[in-house]
Amino acid sequence: MRMPMNSPMWVAALGTPVVHHLTRAQLRAQIKALQAANDALVGPHHSLVGQWLVDIHDFASTWLPVFFVLILSVTAWLLWRMAGAMPRTKPQNMATQGSSSTTWADVAGVEEVRAELEEVVDFLRDPKRFEALGAKVPKGLLLYGPPGTGKTLLAKAVAHESGANFYSASAASFVEMFAGLGAARIRKLFAEARKNAPAIVFIDELDAVGAQRTGHGFNREQDQTLNQLLVELDGFDGAKQVVVMGASNRLQDLDQALLRPGRFDRQLLVPPPDLAGREAILRVHTRGKPLAADASLVTVARQTAGLTGAELANICNEAAIAAGRRGDSVVVQEDFDGALERVVAGLQQKKVLTEKERMILAYHEGGHALMAHLMGGASELQKVTIVARGTALGYTFHLPEEDRYLHTKEELQDWMVVALAGRAAEEVVFGRVTNGAANDLEKVTDIARHMVFDWGMSDAVSSRTMRADNYALSEATKRVRDDEQSRLTDGAYEEALRLLSKHRASLDRVAAALLEKETLGKDEVLELFADVQPESRASETVGIPRVVASVAGDLWF
Ligand SMILES: Nc1ncnc2c1ncn2[C@@H]1O[C@H](COP(=O)(O)OP(=O)(O)OP(=O)(O)O)[C@@H](O)[C@H]1O
Ligand SMILES: [Mg+2]
Numbered sequence: 369m370r371m372p373m374n375s376p377m378w379v380a381a382l383g384t385p386v387v388h389h390l391t392r393a394q395l396r397a398q399i400k401a402l403q404a405a406n407d408a409l410v411g412p413h414h415s416l417v418g419q420w421l422v423d424i425h426d427f428a429s430t431w432l433p434v435f436f437v438l439i440l441s442v443t444a445w446l447l448w449r450m451a452g453a454m455p456r457t458k459p460q461n462m463a464t465q466g467s468s469s470t471t472w473a474d475v476a477g478v479e480e481v482r483a484e485l486e487e488v489v490d491f492l493r494d495p496k497r498f499e500a501l502g503a504k505v506p507k508g509l510l511l512y513g514p515p516g517t518g519k520t521l522l523a524k525a526v527a528h529e530s531g532a533n534f535y536s537a538s539a540a541s542f543v544e545m546f547a548g549l550g551a552a553r554i555r556k557l558f559a560e561a562r563k564n565a566p567a568i569v570f571i572d573e574l575d576a577v578g579a580q581r582t583g584h585g586f587n588r589e590q591d592q593t594l595n596q597l598l599v600e601l602d603g604f605d606g607a608k609q610v611v612v613m614g615a616s617n618r619l620q621d622l623d624q625a626l627l628r629p630g631r632f633d634r635q636l637l638v639p640p641p642d643l644a645g646r647e648a649i650l651r652v653h654t655r656g657k658p659l660a661a662d663a664s665l666v667t668v669a670r671q672t673a674g675l676t677g678a679e680l681a682n683i684c685n686e687a688a689i690a691a692g693r694r695g696d697s698v699v700v701q702e703d704f705d706g707a708l709e710r711v712v713a714g715l716q717q718k719k720v721l722t723e724k725e726r727m728i729l730a731y732h733e734g735g736h737a738l739m740a741h742l743m744g745g746a747s748e749l750q751k752v753t754i755v756a757r758g759t760a761l762g763y764t765f766h767l768p769e770e771d772r773y774l775h776t777k778e779e780l781q782d783w784m785v786v787a788l789a790g791r792a793a794e795e796v797v798f799g800r801v802t803n804g805a806a807n808d809l810e811k812v813t814d815i816a817r818h819m820v821f822d823w824g825m826s827d828a829v830s831s832r833t834m835r836a837d838n839y840a841l842s843e844a845t846k847r848v849r850d851d852e853q854s855r856l857t858d859g860a861y862e863e864a865l866r867l868l869s870k871h872r873a874s875l876d877r878v879a880a881a882l883l884e885k886e887t888l889g890k891d892e893v894l895e896l897f898a899d900v901q902p903e904s905r906a907s908e909t910v911g912i913p914r915v916v917a918s919v920a921g922d923l924w925f
Contacts, residue, residue, distance in 0.1 A: 469528035475521055476652045477645025477677065481511065481636045485522060488611055489530040492566045495609060508601060508612045508631050510574070512619040513638035516678025519615040522638065523570045526613065533567040535560065539576035542593050550577065550593035558600040558610070566609035571597075574614040579621050594623060601631045640676045643669055649677050653684035660698040668704045671750065675711075683707045713757040713765070721761070726883060728794060728802055729754045729762045734878035735793025735868055736764040736786060737893055742867055743782040744902025752878075753887040761804060777825045780815055782904050784860035785867070787811045792864035793875060816856045826852035867903060874900050 475482060488506055491498050511519040527534035537557055542550035561567040571577075577593045601612060614632055616622060626632050641649055647669035654665065672680060686707035691699040721729065737752040754762035766786075791805040819825035821835050826849075834841060834849045841849075868875055878896055881888055888896075 470521055470524040471528055472525050474652060475518055475525050476648035477641035478518055478522065478638055479645075481522060481638050482525075484634065484636055485509070485526050486529075488568075489526060492530045492532045492568070492609065492611065495566070506611065506634055508614070509634045509636060510619070510627070510632040511613065511615045511636050511638050512617065514640060514676060515617055516676035517638045517640055518677045519638050520572055521677070523572070523613055523615060526568060527570070530566075530568060532609075532611075533561070533564040534570065535567060536570040536572065538572045539574050542577050551596035554593060554596045554600055561610050566611075568611045568613060570613045570615075572615050574616040574626075575618050575621055579623065594626075598625055598631065601626075640674060641680075643673070646672055646675070646680060649680045650684060653681045654699070657684065657688050658698045660700040663699055663701045663704060667701070668708065671708060679711055683711050686710055709751075709757065709765070713760060713763055721756075725761075726754060727879075728798065728804070730879040730882040731793045731797045731875065732790040732802075732804055733762045733764055734875055734882055735789040735791075735796075735864075737878055737888070738793075738871060738875050738897065738900075739786045739789030739864060739867065740764065740766055741893070741897045741900060742871065742903045743786055744904055748890070749893055750890050751887065752882065752893060754882050755886050760807065777819070778904070780819055780825065781856070781860060784812045784815055784857065785864045785904075787815075788857075788861045788864045789868065792861060792868050796865060796868045796872065797875070797879075812857050812860065813853075816853045819856060820849055820852045826856070828852050871900060 472482065472486075488509065491503075491506070511522060513519060523536070527536070535557060537553075542553050557569060561569045577597060579594075612632070619627075619635065627635065647665055650665040650668055659665075668683070672683070675683075683704065684707075687699050687703040690703040690706055691697075694703075733752050733754055737749055740749045749764060749766050751765040752763075753765075757763065787808045788805075790808050791801050794801045794805075820829075822833055824830045824832060828848050829845075829852070834845060874897060878888070878893070881892070881896060885892075
């Protein structure tokens with residue numbers, strides 16, 4: 369049934385059945401009457417509150433949707449910002465064959481590794497030659513070794529020489545706060561490489577993701593990333609020609625699954641260079657630096673046993689800077705000597721010492737120098753000084769006579785005696801010791817620990833290791849281990865005290881010379897000790913077979 373708009377029935381249809389028989393005017397009159405009654409009953413104040421409520425309600429119903437939309441948009445904007453703030457590292461595609469890239473000529477002293485990598489370069493350049501023989505491209509190469517030996521440099525050289533697409537990423541960029549993100553990045557990196565094969569994927573500082581999986585929940589992201597890497601290493605077939613290269617300082621920390629055959633199965637040690645290697649590296653880094661006639665790279669190489677390529681590069685640069693500062697046009701040998709000291713011992717310090725301190729220092733360093741001489745060629749003394757450098761107030765600078773990888777127990781004991789001679793000299797001369805021997809003590813502790821823990825060089829246990837991470841060691845064995853360490857170090861200290869007391873006159877002589885000149889070179893020291901005969905010949909007798917009297921026919925093989 370249709371009804372006129374104003375009729376009471378229409379009001380009823382909207383859901384107010386109580387007033388359906390009232391007209392609008394009647395309704396208004398009734399509300400007024402009710403309000404008046406209300407005012408009379410509770411007072412106008414309460415009706416004012418009622419009015420406020422009505423006002424607030426009106427305001428809210430008008431503006432609430434607007435606020436709502438506003439808050440929603442602000443939230444959306446914040447989310448957008450957050451997404452934008454997340455690091456979006458893309459795998460870096462290094463230019464191949466670019467003019468600025470590193471070439472084989474820039475890498476020296478790591479010939480074995482280079483030969484191995486050249487094989488991969490050959491394979492990528494001319495895969496057909498190898499495929500005809502049924503050979504597959506080597507899949508994973510892992511370069512490992514101490515920092516600064518040229519691992520990243522080698523990878524860059526491979527990138528340049530191979531002509532393949534080269535993708536380089538640091539493993540640290542895969543580690544994220546959000547689980548799964550690192551894994552996604554690895555997937556993307558490998559997908560890209562596979563699309564653009566032949567390609568090389570280089571993952572630097574692999575330990576950031578390759579550390580052994582713990583199985584605990586808190587390393588979830590890292591475990592997932594590593595799992596994804598394992599999958600990707602398996603995932604492509606040989607025909608795709610994607611070679612994966614990794615670099616790491618710590619092979620022992622990497623997960624075993626990464627190292628198994630089929631993944632990073634070619635592990636190449638990049639060691640600190642030997643004598644010839646150091647000379648070659650010095651040549652690379654003095655290219656374009658004019659050298660004076662007296663500058664001998666062979667000498668510098670001889671003086672830098674144990675230093676890495678990065679440190680040698682630094683020495684060359686420091687030497688050139690020193691020459692430039694002097695206003696010279698060529699680099700002289702003295703610049704190299706200064707640079708070497710600076711790199712090895714730190715910057716020269718202008719510390720003001722009291723006379724008493726200088727005296728103690730002179731005896732301390734003199735003790736080291738005398739003992740190095742008494743230990744006969746364990747290491748050749750280059751210089752002894754009481755001029756402060758780096759954090760040391762003074763130092764003696766020894767260099768090994770030859771590059772050697774094997775050292776006898778006796779030699780190591782001699783080293784400990786030399787290291788403790790500074791403190792022993794203080795004790796012998798002044799009757800009390802100072803805090804100046806911290807570094808020496810550290811060195812001695814380190815040697816003794818290696819001898820007992822790793823090299824079976826203690827008298828009590830000589831046929832096995834007693835490493836700190838071996839939890840199967842009994843308490844009794846641990847006690848033996850500690851006792852043996854103290855026996856070695858205490859023995860070395862006793863020996864140092866004995867020898868310095870015996871050669872007290874020479875000790876006084878070198879201390880007086882140091883107080884006067886502050887720095888003594890190799891020749892000056894040798895002259896001072898001309899009449900002192902070495903007490904130990906441990907290093908001179910290395911590799912000389914022992915002559916044992918034997919009865920003919922009684923030899924065992
Ligand atoms: N064998 C080398 N031949 C020439 N230069 C070298 C050699 N090794 C290191 N260098 C110099 O040292 C610098 C640093 O080397 P690089 O970055 O390759 O070290 P790394 O082994 O990757 O160290 P890390 O393990 O700390 O990453 C090189 O840029 C280069 O100048
Ligand atoms: Mg590196």
